[in-house]
Structures are given as C-alpha cells and as structure tokens.
Amino acid sequence: MCTPCCISQLACCCGxxxxxxxxxxxxxxxxxxxxxxxxxxYFLLVTIICVVMMSPTVxxxxxxxxxxxxxxxxxxxxxxxxxxxxxxSAVYKVCFGMACFFFLFAIxxxxxxxxxGCRAAVHNGFWFIKFIxxxxxxxxxFFLPNQETFLEVWRYMGAAGGSVFLLIQLMLLVEFAHxxxxxxxxxxxxxxxxxxxxxxxxxxxxxxxxGALVFMSVYYxxxxxxxxxxxxxxxxxxxxxxVSLLAISPFIQRLQPNSGLLQPGVISxxxxxxxxxxxxxxxxxxxxxxxxxxxxxxxPLNSGSESDNKIVTGVGxxxxxxxxxxxxxxxxxxxSSAALRVCRTTMPENERARCCFCCPADDGDDNDDExxxxxxxxxxxxxxxxxxxxxxxxHFIFFLGSLYVMMTATNWFHYDNAKIxxxxxxxxxxxxxxxxxxxxxxxxxxWTLVAPMVCPKRFEA
Numbered sequence: 001m002c003t004p005c006c007i008s009q010l011a012c013c014c015g016x017x018x019x020x021x022x023x024x025x026x027x028x029x030x031x032x033x034x035x036x037x038x039x040x041x042y043f044l045l046v047t048i049i050c051v052v053m054m055s056p057t058v059x060x061x062x063x064x065x066x067x068x069x070x071x072x073x074x075x076x077x078x079x080x081x082x083x084x085x086x087x088x089s090a091v092y093k094v095c096f097g098m099a100c101f102f103f104l105f106a107i108x109x110x111x112x113x114x115x116x117g118c119r120a121a122v123h124n125g126f127w128f129i130k131f132i133x134x135x136x137x138x139x140x141x142f143f144l145p146n147q148e149t150f151l152e153v154w155r156y157m158g159a160a161g162g163s164v165f166l167l168i169q170l171m172l173l174v175e176f177a178h179x180x181x182x183x184x185x186x187x188x189x190x191x192x193x194x195x196x197x198x199x200x201x202x203x204x205x206x207x208x209x210x211g212a213l214v215f216m217s218v219y220y221x222x223x224x225x226x227x228x229x230x231x232x233x234x235x236x237x238x239x240x241x242x243v244s245l246l247a248i249s250p251f252i253q254r255l256q257p258n259s260g261l262l263q264p265g266v267i268s269x270x271x272x273x274x275x276x277x278x279x280x281x282x283x284x285x286x287x288x289x290x291x292x293x294x295x296x297x298x299x300p301l302n303s304g305s306e307s308d309n310k311i312v313t314g315v316g317x318x319x320x321x322x323x324x325x326x327x328x329x330x331x332x333x334x335x336s337s338a339a340l341r342v343c344r345t346t347m348p349e350n351e352r353a354r355c356c357f358c359c360p361a362d363d364g365d366d367n368d369d370e371x372x373x374x375x376x377x378x379x380x381x382x383x384x385x386x387x388x389x390x391x392x393x394x395h396f397i398f399f400l401g402s403l404y405v406m407m408t409a410t411n412w413f414h415y416d417n418a419k420i421x422x423x424x425x426x427x428x429x430x431x432x433x434x435x436x437x438x439x440x441x442x443x444x445x446x447w448t449l450v451a452p453m454v455c456p457k458r459f460e461a
Contacts, residue, residue: 039394054091098405106392240442247260278430281427
C-alpha cells in the first residue's frame with residue numbers, strides 16, 4: 001500500500017513529478033496549486049528563520065539549552081555566541097539569498113507557456129534539489145565581500161522592492177473587495193438569502209470600522225497632546241465615509257450596478273487596522289501631570305509586561321504571514337493579474353455564488369484534466385494545454401515578498417535596535433509607511449469606482 005506513495009514522493013523530490021500527500025483520503029489537488037504551495041512553504045520556512053534570527057529570546061533559549069553551543073559557534077566561525085548568525089545583518093544576508101533564488105527562477109521561467117518543457121518540469125518538480133539550492137543561496141550571503149557596502153546598498157533596494165510589494169497587497173485587497181461583492185451579488189437572483197448575507201456582513205464590517213474609530217478616539221487622543229493622532233483619525237474616518245457615499249452614488253451605480261456598501265466596508269476595516277497599527281507604531285508622547293511625566297495615547301493593555309508584548313508581537317506576526325502568503329499566492333491568478341492591470345476581470349456573468357468565493361473550483365478552463373492516481377493523494381494535471389499562471393511573474397512576486405520580509409523583520413530603516421519582540425514598536429518611518437498605505441488603499445478604491453468614467457474603452461466588456 002505504501003510503496004506507490006513512497007515512490008511518488010521520491011519522484012516529487014528528485015524528479016519532475018508533482019507533489020502530493022501520502023494520505024489517500026485527502027481531496028485531489030491540482031498540479032498548479034501544489035506547486036505554488038510548495039514554493040510558499042519554502043518562503044514561509046525562510047521567513048521563520050529570519051524571525052528566529054531577530055529574536056533575542058530565542059537566541060538566549062538556544063544558547064542555554066544546546067550543549068557545546070560556544071564550541072559549535074567557534075567551529076562554524078560564526079563569532080562569539082554565533083553573533084554573526086543573528087541580528088539585522090544576518091536577516092539581510094538570508095533574505096538576499098532567498099531573493100536571489102526567486103529572481104533566478106523568474107529569469108529561468110521567463111516566457112514559459114507550456115508545462116511539457118524542461119524548464120516547466122524544473123519549476124514543478126525537483127523539490128529536494130531546489131531546497132538545497134535555496135539553502136546554498138541563503139548561506140552564500142554570509143560570504144559576500146565588502147559586507148558594509150553590501151548592507152548599505154541592499155537596504156535601499158529592499159526598501160524599494162518592499163514598497164512595491166506593499167502596493168500590490170493594497171491592489172489585491174481592493175480586488176478582493178470587488179470580487180466578494182460581485183460573487184455574492186450573483187446569487188441574489190437565485191436565492192434571496194444571499195441578499196441577507198450581504199446585508200449582515202456589510203453591517204458587521206461597518207460596525208467593526210466605527211467601533212475601531214471610537215476606540216482609537218478614546219485611547220489614542222489626549223486633550224493636551226497627540227495632535228497628529230486627532231488629525232489622522234479625522235482624515236481617515238472622513239475618507240472612509242466619502243468612499244462609502246461615492247460607492248452608492250447614482251452616477252457610480254449607473255456605470256457599476258454591482259457597486260455597493262460591502263466593498264467600502266472591507267476597505268474601511270482594513271484602513272482602520274492600518275490606522276491602529278500606525279498609531280501603535282508612533283513614538284510615545286508624554287505630558288506632565290502632578291510634576292511627573294506620564295505616557296499618553298498608548299494601547300490600554302500595553303502595560304509593558306512581557307506577556308503583553310508577546311501577545312501583540314504574535315498577532316502582528318500572524319497578520320504579517322497571512323498578508324504575505326495571500327499576496328504571493330493570489331497575485332498570479334488570472335483574475336488578480338487583470339486587477340493589477342486595472343482592467344475589467346474575466347469573471348463570468350453566471351458565476352455561482354459561494355461562501356468560500358476566494359477559492360474557486362477552477363481558475364483556468366473548465367475541462368476534464370488528467371489525474372494521477374497512486375498510493376496517496378490524487379493529482380490533477382491541469383496544465384496539459386498550457387500554463388494556468390505566469391511562472392516568471394509568480395517568482396517575481398516572491399522576490400518582492402522576500403524584500404518585504406527583510407524590511408519588516410528589521411523594522412525598515414530602524415534596523416540597529418530591531419528585535420522581533422518589538423515588531424510593533426514605535427518609529428516614525430513605520431508610522432508614516434502605514435499611514436501612507438491607508439491613503440493609497442483609499443485612493444486605489446476610489447480609482448476603481450471612477451475609472452470607468454475616465455477610461456471607458458479600457459472597461460468595455
């Protein structure tokens with residue numbers, strides 16, 4: 001029973017066969033989906049290594065619990081207590097290797113349109129060999145000459161690439177909001193329950209947005225300080241109200257009948273999250289009270305205790321991983337690629353409404369694809385007639401994601417004192433980055449509403 005499964009997994013690691021799970025009870029998986037998740041697993045693995053490298057807590061636990069730790073560091077020439085393997089410079093070097101890995105594959109798979117060629121076979125298989133290559137690239141960063149010059153140049157390249165990746169995240173969020181509304185709206189004419197679902201979800205989203213705005217107005221403002229907080233809360237709240245009214249205005253409804261309140265609800269919640277994150281990342285302010293300096297405009301549960309810091313860091317890290325993986329995996333689908341080009345997506349008019357709309361049954365053509373059956377999970381070869389997604393673009397998105405991981409883990413330009421435990425610690429660069437992201441997100445959504453009026457030919461069916 002296990003022999004066919006073991007053989008298929010060995011072929012997956014060392015050959016061009018598609019990867020699958022050994023459990024036959026698992027639902028069948030498409031070759032294109034399995035390949036993307038394998039690359040995402042590599043990406044997530046290196047990201048976790050970067051998080052460990054930026055954590056003094058983990059470093060201390062390793063040093064205290066691994067026998068002969070000092071001797072091992074000496075043999076590896078990693079400095080005293082492996083100081084060369086931790087900190088922002090180590091993260092820069094590891095992410096440099098991961099970025100090189102994906103960038104080389106982006107060049108290698110450029111203009112691959114068939115899954116039957118040798119380049120496509122390398123992309124979809126040989127996972128163990130590629131894992132060794134990835135490790136070699138990450139380790140190679142520690143042997144680069146002129147380390148100081150490299151770190152200085154690579155820092156600015158990382159900032160540029162990370163900013164582009166953040167912009168793609170925001171564009172995909174806007175596309176996600178439109179797609180959600182259109183999918184559920186398509187089910188209204190068949191079942192009125194979808195109308196109720198739209199109304200309930202929209203009400204919940206706006207309740208969360210308004211509640212977050214009130215929460216921040218109470219805890220992140222002060223009569224004698226925090227002027228910037230008051231200004232930005234007013235500006236962001238007003239912009240959310242403007243885009244909501246614009247989405248249901250008559251002239252927008254004539255051009256886009258599917259425009260409703262669900263999209264601005266999604267955008268408003270995300271903008272409030274970014275606003276909260278920005279205000280939490282701003283350096284603290286103090287006022288004099290009874291002859292003593294008192295910190296104001298901080299998170300009410302942020303007592304500075306170790307448990308609070310772990311909770312905040314854990315939530316921030318989970319959100320970071322989720323946003324990166326969603327952006328990397330979805331930006332290469334046909335629908336998302338159309339959204340990134342700011343044109344009408346190819347969503348069919350008779351699309352079936354579903355709760356899990358973001359994971360459609362088919363991203364490509366609706367045809368019967370050949371299946372591989374073995375001792376484990378069945379694999380559907382859905383790229384027999386051509387590639388479902390752009391291989392080169394897929395790797396380029398992961399290249400940008402590598403730069404975003406590097407900059408986020410090292411607190412962007414405040415890398416000297418960066419620690420993963422202080423992922424949401426205050427710094428002006430992070431504050432302005434997140435605040436500008438709020439405005440870019442709102443402007444992108446407003447553009448999707450007015451673009452059919454400005455460029456009607458581009459949005460013709």
